[in-house]
Amino acid sequence: xxxxxxxxxxxxxxxxxxxxxxxxxxxxxxxxxxxxxxxxxxxxxxxxxxxxxxxxxxxxxxxxxxxxxxxxxxxxxxxxxxxxxxxxxxxxxxxxxxxxxxxxxxxxxxxxxxxxxxxxxxxxxxxxxxxxxxxxxxxxxxxxxxxxxxxxxxxxxxxxxxxxxxxxxxxxxxxxxxxxxxxxxxxxxxxxxxxxxxxxxxxxxxxxxxxxxxxxxxxxxxxxxxxxxxxxxxxxxxxxxxxxxxxxxxxxxxxxxxxxxxxxxxxxxxxxxxxxxxxxxxxxxxxxxxxxxxxxxxxxxxxxxxxxxxxxxxxxxxxxxxxxxxxxxxxxxxxxxxxxxxxxxxxxxxxxxxxxxxxxxxxxxxxxxxxxxxxxxxxxxxxxxxxxxxxxxxxxxxxxxxxxxxxxxxxxxxxxxxxxxxxxxxxxxxxxxxxxxxxxxxxxxxxxxxxxxxxxxxxxxxxxxxxxxxxxxxxxxxxxxxxxxxxxxxxxxxxxxxxxxxxxxxxxxxxxxxxxxxxxxxxxxxxxxxxxxxxxxxxxxxxxxxxxxxxxxxxxxxxxxxxxxxxxxxxxxxxxxxxxxxxxxxxxxxxxxxxxxxxxxxx
Numbered sequence: 206x207x208x209x210x211x212x213x214x215x216x217x218x219x220x221x222x223x224x225x226x227x228x229x230x231x232x233x234x235x236x237x238x239x240x241x242x243x244x245x246x247x248x249x250x251x252x253x254x255x256x257x258x259x260x261x262x263x264x265x266x267x268x269x270x271x272x273x274x275x276x277x278x279x280x281x282x283x284x285x286x287x288x289x290x291x292x293x294x295x296x297x298x299x300x301x302x303x304x305x306x307x308x309x310x311x312x313x314x315x316x317x318x319x320x321x322x323x324x325x326x327x328x329x330x331x332x333x334x335x336x337x338x339x340x341x342x343x344x345x346x347x348x349x350x351x352x353x354x355x356x357x358x359x360x361x362x363x364x365x366x367x368x369x370x371x372x373x374x375x376x377x378x379x380x381x382x383x384x385x386x387x388x389x390x391x392x393x394x395x396x397x398x399x400x401x402x403x404x405x406x407x408x409x410x411x412x413x414x415x416x417x418x419x420x421x422x423x424x425x426x427x428x429x430x431x432x433x434x435x436x437x438x439x440x441x442x443x444x445x446x447x448x449x450x451x452x453x454x455x456x457x458x459x460x461x462x463x464x465x466x467x468x469x470x471x472x473x474x475x476x477x478x479x480x481x482x483x484x485x486x487x488x489x490x491x492x493x494x495x496x497x498x499x500x501x502x503x504x505x506x507x508x509x510x511x512x513x514x515x516x517x518x519x520x521x522x523x524x525x526x527x528x529x530x531x532x533x534x535x536x537x538x539x540x541x542x543x544x545x546x547x548x549x550x551x552x553x554x555x556x557x558x559x560x561x562x563x564x565x566x567x568x569x570x571x572x573x574x575x576x577x578x579x580x581x582x583x584x585x586x587x588x589x590x591x592x593x594x595x596x597x598x599x600x601x602x603x604x605x606x607x608x609x610x611x612x613x614x615x616x617x618x619x620x621x622x623x624x625x626x627x628x629x630x631x632x633x634x635x636x637x638x639x640x641x642x643x644x645x646x647x648x649x650x651x652x653x654x655x656x657x658x659x660x661x662x663x664x665x666x667x668x669x670x671x672x673x674x675x676x677x678x679x680x681x682x683x684x685x686x687x688x689x690x691x692x693x694x695x696x697x698x699x700x701x702x703x704x705x706x707x708x709x710x711x712x713x714x715x716x717x718x719x720x721x722x723x724x725x726x727x728x729x730x731x732x733x734x735x736x737x738x739x740x741x742x743x744x745x746x747x748x749x750x751x752x753x754x755x756x757x758x759x760x761x762x763x764x765x766x767x768x769x770x771x772x773x774x775x776x777x778x779x780x781x782x783x784x785x786x787x788x789x790x791x792x793x794x795x796x797x798x799x800x801x802x803x804x805x806x807x808x
Contacts (some may be wrong), residue, residue, distance in 0.1 A: 364388070367395050374399065375453060377729040378591040379446045381439050392442045393425040394418070397474055400449050404458075406467040411527035420522040424478060427512070433482035435602040443598075445473040447583040451650075455726040456658050457579070461572070468536045469576055472543040475513040476580060480505060483609050485548070490618050503548045510544045539573055546577030547584050552642065555581065556649050563652055570657060582650045588635065588643045588737055589730035595737055599635060632745035639738050647730050659724040 363371070366387035373379055374396070385392050398421065401407050407417065428438035448469055452458040458466055481488075481495075488496040488504045499507040514537065516522050525533055546555065559578055562568050587598040603623065610624030623629050 363395060371395065371399055374446060375450065377450055377454075378594055378733070379443070380594060381443050381446070382594070382597060384442075385439055390438075391425060393428070393438050393474070394421045396442045396445060397421050397424075397470075400445065400470055401467075404452075404466050404470065405463070406470070409463050410467060410525070412524045416522065416526075417524055420516070420524050423516055423522055424474065427479045427516075428477070430479060431482045433480060433605055434608070435598070435605040436477050436480035436482055441474055441477060443587070444476060444580070444583050445470060447586050448473040448580060451579055451583065451654070455654050456662070457654060459661055460657055461576075464532055464536055465539065465572060465576070468539040469543070469580070471536075472540040472576075472580055473583065475540070476509060476544045476547050476584065477505075478509045478516075479512045480509070482605055483612070484621060485550070486621055487609055487613065487618075490613075491616060503545055503550070506545045506548045510541045513540070513544075539576065542573045543577045543580045546581050552581070552646075556646060559649050559653055563649075563656055568656075570653065575653060575657065578650060578653060582646050585643055585646065586730070588639050589647055589733050591733060592737055592740055595733070599631070603629065603631060630745075630748070632741045632748050635741045636738060636745065639734060639741070644734055647728075647734070651726060651728055654726050655724055658726065662724050 364387060367384065370380070370384045370387055381392060381396075384396070388395050398407075398417065401412070401417070406412070407414075424441075425438050428436075428441055452461075452466060452469065461469070485496075485504045485506075487493075489501045493504075495508055496504045517525055520526070525536065528536065545551075555578060559574070562570060587595050589595075590598075606621075606624045606629075607626035610620050610626055613620055613624060623634055
């Protein structure tokens with residue numbers, strides 16, 4: 206039987222309240238009477254009702270807080286469900302049979318859709334697997350749709366002439382001068398986007414198209430700030446395209462991670478950002494603010510790296526915003542090392558260190574050092590390109606040097622090498638630059654790449670086929686190693702090699718030779734170096750003959766002037782003598798007349 210209590214609380218309710226208050230119902234004979242228990246229940250109930258009234262006065266606040274809590278909880282629950290669903294899909298991807306998906310597709314999909322796990326482990330032997338071919342197909346369709354959406358943006362609306370010229374981006378000699386005419390000067394915008402897209406960096410590192418467009422615009426603006434003839438946006442694109450050739454056509458990309466490839470392309474793009482058009486020596490000799498900032502050491506290279514990362518720190522231009530902390534540190538360290546490696550004062554030490562390293566059996570080559578050497582060689586590679594491109598670059602570089610010389614003359618500073626426009630021997634300087642700098646550098650680069658890539662050569666996919674070494678006898682009997690693509694080589698490589706013809710004789714080794722040829726990378730620069738050096742030597746002879754003729758003409762003119770001066774001296778002397786003789790005869794005549802008069806008078 207339920208007993209009513211004040212406040213409308215039943216006996217059952219009273220038991221609940223008592224239970225919550227920590228008081229339990231005692232059996233008969235207890236020292237607490239039933240009246241005492243009812244009194245306690247009434248007190249507790251009264252307090253509960255009072256508290257309820259106080260809480261009801263804040264009902265609106267509680268309701269808002271409760272709604273916020275519910276929204277957050279539901280969002281978290283939805284996110285957890287999504288993670289569980291993605292985890293289930295990853296489980297489905299983990300057990301696919303090896304022959305279900307082609308290796309190339311497997312590797313591409315794995316590197317694209319399992320980015321976070323791959324970067325945390327960084328083990329080449331831990332490759333994600335796929336269990337569902339249907340999932341792989343769905344992933345491919347998703348990426349294709351995403352690529353179409355990105356390609357339809359304003360950034361990728363390439364002009365037809367630009368698209369046509371970008372088809373030659375894989376060639377060793379890429380005519381950036383023709384591209385700048387078709388692109389209205391915006392070569393960084395198109396080439397950088399094209400290469401980032403080809404290597405999948407835009408998708409893998411989640412770079413927003415608008416951010417990338419703004420970043421490339423600022424990079425192009427920084428390169429054009431000082432209106433340099435040589436160190437400008439065209440040079441940046443030329444070096445970026447050359448490092449792309451080394452990554453793709455030699456197979457170097459197979460030795461690198463996605464992050465290292467991205468860093469290499471970015472370092473090439475930014476390696477001369479905000480170049481002043483003057484050398485480090487000029488900054489040091491003139492005591493510029495930049496030289497003071499970096500204590501006269503690698504002045505420009507330090508500025509290029511520092512200014513680039515200051516730009517990337519701004520949210521509007523930060524294409525690295527989706528990198529993890531570890532990825533950013535790795536990329537930043539690699540870019541700084543590569544950009545500082547372009548300082549020419551480190552050239553001979555860099556070459557010597559790599560040569561010594563390559564002589565060690567089973568040497569381990571550090572990736573930072575290797576990529577620094579690659580970028581440095583790409584930076585000075587224009588003498589190893591086709592003559593028309595190389596000659597144009599040479600004239601632009603010399604004009605930049607001459608402008609520095611004019612400025613040095615105004616400031617009363619001594620001329621830096623090659624900066625005196627009246628006394629620089631162009632052909633001779635280029636021959637020396639090829640003989641002592643470029644040709645040895647490309648040789649060390651070739652040896653290093655072959656050493657690195659030989660162990661992984663069978664793993665290379667979609668690259669030029671096996672190449673065969675053959676000896677080239679150059680001018681003056683000097684011999685060096687060249688290479689030619691076999692029949693299975695990529696046609697683009699044949700084209701880039703053929704564009705640099707050489708008059709040297711070549712002896713091809715037979716494929717069926719009993720002695721197996723060692724692994725070799727394509728070397729189109731060898732033929733170009735030989736051809737360019739030959740042309741410069743011919744030009745040097747012509748320049749020497751022209752100088753000899755000019756000197757002879759000057760000497761003849763000087764001799765004629767001297768002879769004329771000598772001839773004028775006797776004529777002047779005779780005139781003076783004649784004038785003196787006429788004056789003496791007059792005096793003598795007057796004397797004779799004077800003498801004759803007395804005589805006549807005497808007569």
